[in-house]
Amino acid sequence: MTGLVIRTTGSWYKVLPLSDGGVPQAASAAVDCRLRGSYRLRGNKQTNPVAVGDHVDYSLQSDGTGVISEVADRRNYIVRKATKLSKQTHVIAANIDRLCIVVSLAPPRTTTGFIDRLLVTAEAYHVPAAILFNKADLYDADLREEYEVLKLIYQGAGYDVRLLSALDGTGVADLRRDLAGQTVLFSGHSGVGKSALLNAIAPQLNLRVGDISQWSLKGKHTTTFAEIFPVSIASSPDRDANAGTPGALYLIDTPGIKEFGMVDIEPAELSHFFPEMRRYLHGCHFANCTHRHEPHCAVKDALDRVDPDTGLPLISAGRYANYLGIFDQIASGNEPW
Ligand code: GDP
Numbered sequence: 474m475t476g477l478v479i480r481t482t483g484s485w486y487k488v489l490p491l492s493d494g495g496v497p498q499a500a501s502a503a504v505d506c507r508l509r510g511s512y513r514l515r516g517n518k519q520t521n522p523v524a525v526g527d528h529v530d531y532s533l534q535s536d537g538t539g540v541i542s543e544v545a546d547r548r549n550y551i552v553r554k555a556t557k558l559s560k561q562t563h564v565i566a567a568n569i570d571r572l573c574i575v576v577s578l579a580p581p582r583t584t585t586g587f588i589d590r591l592l593v594t595a596e597a598y599h600v601p602a603a604i605l606f607n608k609a610d611l612y613d614a615d616l617r618e619e620y621e622v623l624k625l626i627y628q629g630a631g632y633d634v635r636l637l638s639a640l641d642g643t644g645v646a647d648l649r650r651d652l653a654g655q656t657v658l659f660s661g662h663s664g665v666g667k668s669a670l671l672n673a674i675a676p677q678l679n680l681r682v683g684d685i686s687q688w689s690l691k692g693k694h695t696t697t698f699a700e701i702f703p704v705s706i707a708s709s710p711d712r713d714a715n716a717g718t719p720g721a722l723y724l725i726d727t728p729g730i731k732e733f734g735m736v737d738i739e740p741a742e743l744s745h746f747f748p749e750m751r752r753y754l755h756g757c758h759f760a761n762c763t764h765r766h767e768p769h770c771a772v773k774d775a776l777d778r779v780d781p782d783t784g785l786p787l788i789s790a791g792r793y794a795n796y797l798g799i800f801d802q803i804a805s806g807n808e809p810w
């Protein structure tokens with residue numbers, strides 16, 4: 474049998490059986506599994522052999538528990554260091570379909586620096602990202618205009634950009650439809666409305682709104698381990714009734730983990746994590762161009778060239794400025810963030 478790991482506690486793993494089509498069954502069908510005694514970690518860089526989000530093969534025992542025999546290759550995963558100085562890493566979650574970055578142009582306003590750091594992290598982990606501009610109901614004409622420009626910039630870089638309001642429901646039905654069947658990690662600084670937005674998508678979550686402590690599925694659990702919450706969104710009248718669209722959202726919660734994952738990026742490779750820069754890298758005169766002060770730099774040239782479709786520069790000055798900021802930060806100590 475195959476299943477999706479939704480929780481890990483010590484040597485036990487909670488596994489949702491997957492149907493032949495790969496669709497997980499209801500949370501009530503979860504099976505408590507252990508790892509086969511002879512299972513060996515491939516390589517020794519990671520301290521945990523099984524993480525939430527893993528797809529596993531398991532067999533049922535007569536007592537109703539399961540034994541995991543195989544862990545499928547991961548499409549992507551996020552890690553943190555096992556201990557502060559360790560070279561080993563701990564896999565927080567695997568096979569993430571989407572990172573939803575919740576941001577707001579109304580107070581508490583999110584900076585593009587924050588957005589771009591998270592996007593670099595998402596690129597480094599190969600996790601597709603969406604930027605959700607929440608609190609749309611509070612945007613006046615100026616903020617609305619600003620949103621439209623940011624939308625063009627980030628869409629141009631290849632990201633999914635959406636306008637949302639947890640308060641008046643703007644964009645909520647579309648988001649719910651598009652997240653159905655996906656394993657999603659929500660991130661964003663406190664106060665931007667993550668809890669309110671999740672409640673709007675799935676009211677049964679009933680998360681506390683307006684709590685200034687760091688977001689997590691409060692009251693649902695007390696562990697500090699990442700966990701996946703299967704949330705039924707099938708009962709919604711807005712749901713797209715397409716056959717085969719599983720009516721569930723698999724919400725990853727990472728309590729106690731301040732930022733989603735840690736990354737260790739060399740300054741020289743940073744531009745690879747800005748998709749719109751990646752397009753021009755081959756045009757730079759120097760193969761090891763850092764796109765700061767080098768002559769004949771195709772990235773810097775693109776700052777001055779205008780996209781005829783949008784009327785905006787091919788690479789935005791704001792994104793480039795954030796590139797320089799992150800470059801300096803990692804060059805001065807290579808601190809993961
Ligand atoms: P979190 O810290 O990101 O989980 O943010 P919360 O969901 O707790 O929301 C923080 C505050 O913003 C609360 O007072 C919410 O009522 C408010 N809020 C959240 N979403 C919206 C929205 O779309 N519009 C407006 N006007 N307020 C919102």
Ligand code: ZN
Pocket residue numbers: 757758762763764765767769770771772773
């Ligand atoms: Zn260059």
